[in-house]
Amino acid sequence: MVSRDIIAVHWSQSRFGNPVLVIGGQRYRRCGQIVYGRGTWRCIKSDLGCKSYAITQFNHVIAVGNSHTSHNKKKIVSRNKKRKNLFYSKIRINGKGL
Numbered sequence: 558m559v560s561r562d563i564i565a566v567h568w569s570q571s572r573f574g575n576p577v578l579v580i581g582g583q584r585y586r587r588c589g590q591i592v593y594g595r596g597t598w599r600c601i602k603s604d605l606g607c608k609s610y611a612i613t614q615f616n617h618v619i620a621v622g623n624s625h626t627s628h629n630k631k632k633i634v635s636r637n638k639k640r641k642n643l644f645y646s647k648i649r650i651n652g653k654g655l
């Protein structure tokens with residue numbers, strides 16, 4: 558499905574210096590290399606399960622596929638617990654009563 562709506566498109570850069578494509582306020586990151594001027598971009602939320610992608614050719618967006626999904630999913634936060642455990646084991650290691 559290719560949207561016929563006029564959507565604002567611009568190029569940007571992530572804070573790591575990687576190219577970012579912004580289509581209608583949604584950010585895409587490049588997936589693979591540009592081949593014969595054609596690049597494939599995947600939604601920045603693709604690791605949350607979003608299947609949206611865009612195809613560009615010579616810096617023009619020629620196709621946008623799939624609508625955005627899964628943007629509101631939150632990654633399971635279990636790191637705080639791990640950090641706590643680390644903290645306690647550190648105290649134990651530092652103790653000199655062993």
Ligand SMILES: [Zn+2]
Nearest residue numbers: 600607609625
């Ligand atoms: Zn998306």
